[in-house]
Amino acid sequence: MIKFSRNSRSLISKWWWTVDKVLLSLVTVLIIFGIFLNFSASPSVANRIGANTFHFIKRQLVFIPIAYGLMVLISMQNLKTIRRLSIIGFVVVICLMIATLFCGEATKGASRWIRIMGISLQPSEFIKPLFAVVAAWLFEGQKRHNDFPGDVLSFGLYCLTICLLALQPDVGMSIVVTAIWGFQLFLSGLSLTFVAIFGAAGVVLLVLAYFTFDHVHNRVEQFLASGGELSYQVRKSLEAFGNGHIFGRGPGEGVVKSNIPDAHTDFIFAVAGEEFGLFLCLIIVGIYAAIVIRAMSLSLKDSNLFIILSAAGLSASFGLQAIINMASTLHLMPTKGMTLPFISYGGSSLLATALGMGMLLAITRKNVNAEDKDESED
Numbered sequence: 001m002i003k004f005s006r007n008s009r010s011l012i013s014k015w016w017w018t019v020d021k022v023l024l025s026l027v028t029v030l031i032i033f034g035i036f037l038n039f040s041a042s043p044s045v046a047n048r049i050g051a052n053t054f055h056f057i058k059r060q061l062v063f064i065p066i067a068y069g070l071m072v073l074i075s076m077q078n079l080k081t082i083r084r085l086s087i088i089g090f091v092v093v094i095c096l097m098i099a100t101l102f103c104g105e106a107t108k109g110a111s112r113w114i115r116i117m118g119i120s121l122q123p124s125e126f127i128k129p130l131f132a133v134v135a136a137w138l139f140e141g142q143k144r145h146n147d148f149p150g151d152v153l154s155f156g157l158y159c160l161t162i163c164l165l166a167l168q169p170d171v172g173m174s175i176v177v178t179a180i181w182g183f184q185l186f187l188s189g190l191s192l193t194f195v196a197i198f199g200a201a202g203v204v205l206l207v208l209a210y211f212t213f214d215h216v217h218n219r220v221e222q223f224l225a226s227g228g229e230l231s232y233q234v235r236k237s238l239e240a241f242g243n244g245h246i247f248g249r250g251p252g253e254g255v256v257k258s259n260i261p262d263a264h265t266d267f268i269f270a271v272a273g274e275e276f277g278l279f280l281c282l283i284i285v286g287i288y289a290a291i292v293i294r295a296m297s298l299s300l301k302d303s304n305l306f307i308i309l310s311a312a313g314l315s316a317s318f319g320l321q322a323i324i325n326m327a328s329t330l331h332l333m334p335t336k337g338m339t340l341p342f343i344s345y346g347g348s349s350l351l352a353t354a355l356g357m358g359m360l361l362a363i364t365r366k367n368v369n370a371e372d373k374d375e376s377e378d
Contacts, residue, residue, distance in 0.1 A: 015076040018365040020298060026291050027071070027342065027357055031064060033272075033284065034343035036251075041271040042264040042345055044257040056264055056345050063347045067354035074358030075365070079306065082362050086133035089355075090157075093130055096123035097164045112168050122348040124165060124173050128321075129356030131161055132180050132313030139188040140306040151188075154181070171209050172336035176320050178202060180313045187312055188305070220334050233260050234331050237267050240274035241330070248277030264345040266337055269329045284343070285326065292319040298364040307363050314360040318353070 042056035052058075077085070096114060100123060105113040113120050135154045142150030158181045165174040182198055230238075240256035243249060254274035257263040263271055273281050292315045299311030318341055325340040327333045339349040362368065 011076055015365075018367060019075055019361055020294070020364050023291060023294055023361060023364065026287050026294070030284075030287055030342040031068065035060070035064065037268055037272055037343060038264060038345055040252055040254070040275060041257045041268055045261065045264050048261070059347065060345050060350075063350050067350045070351065071354040071358035071361070074355065075361035077362050079363070079368060082133060082310075082359050083137050086130050086137070086359070089126065090130040090134045093123050093126045094160065094164065096121070097127065097168075101164075101167055112170060119347075124168065124170055125348045125352035126355060127161060127165075128173070128176055128180065128317045129314055129352065129359060131157070131177055132184070132317055132356070133310045133359055135181055135184050136306055136309035136313055139184055139309055143188065143305055154185075172324065172338050176317060176324070179320055180317050183316050184309045184313050187309055230331070231335065233262065233267060234335060236260050237270040237329050238331055240270040244274040244277040246278045248273070248275045248280065251275055265339055266325065266335070266344070267329055268344050269326050269340055288319060288322040288341075291315070295360055295364055307368070311360060311363050314356050314363070318356060318360075
């Protein structure tokens with residue numbers, strides 16, 4: 001057990017006594033689950049593409065300590081630093097998203113990746129946590145200063161983000177960003193009438209996406225299909241859950257990872273279901289729910305609107321991403337190439353999730369609002 005003196009003024013000691021250890025522990029457990037599931041799922045995928053058996057595992061084990069260190073480092077920062085980091089990061093990511101439209105790497109009909117110094121990066125992964133914090137700052141500014149057009153600016157940034165995501169195209173990420181912005185807008189004081197209007201507009205946009213983008217049309221059609229008409233990956237995923245029953249076939253005994261190309265990313269939840277059964281799947285779902293509920297409850301204890309809105313946006317983004325991944329794996333919604341946070345393989349996803357969770361841990365630290373006020377006075 002790590003021990004630090006309460007009287008110490010060091011940054012690490014102050015962080016240890018103020019960070020929410022329940023949230024930190026839950027995230028750590030998810031990462032450990034991810035390591036074990038990647039050890040089980042990724043070797044078959046690596047062998048199928050002719051790579052070294054432990055190719056994906058080695059890469060993930062490189063990214064995990066970097067991501068965890070990033071999360072801890074960001075969680076030590078005060079509110080002012082989090083605001084600055086989110087604004088600067090948002091501008092950088094928007095520039096990278098624009099760059100992907102001209103020099104991005106196309107994958108499965110979408111241009112979402114860009115290579116920087118030999119490393120493939122998906123900028124849109126980072127837009128979710130950064131947008132959530134920037135939007136929260138703008139909404140809070142509108143409430144604090146009547147002459148500050150926070151709502152208008154947030155709407156402008158939302159439109160810019162959605163346009164760039166649509167050009168890639170990335171409908172799933174657009175839905176997540178829309179949900180974040182709508183949720184924060186509602187919490188900041190939006191009337192139910194406007195909520196209904198925005199909801200109707202969202203439905204119209206989804207229908208438009210169905211008739212505009214071929215891959216969206218195909219996935220919806222596959223979702224509405226049944227039996228032998230289901231897509232290959234969804235059919236194998238459902239078979240995996242059926243084979244797993246309550247306690248699973250045992251570690252390494254699953255066969256779905258040998259049949260699904262994305263078993264280590266989009267469909268890693270199916271690997272968990274087959275090898276460890278319903279028991280582990282419910283534990284994973286419970287951890288995600290606990291993280292979201294814990295973060296929401298901690299933020300509501302503070303009167304700072306920025307803390308409430310940013311924590312709500314970050315936790316909603318985290319939980320919604322997990323829901324989309326698990327629901328598509330279980331054929332409860334059309335498939336979407338979205339990873340399971342902290343569990344699926346993927347450097348960009350892991351770093352982006354660590355960034356968001358680091359900011360969430362920082363925002364929900366004890367007395368973080370008082371620290372921010374003290375530094376402003378100094």
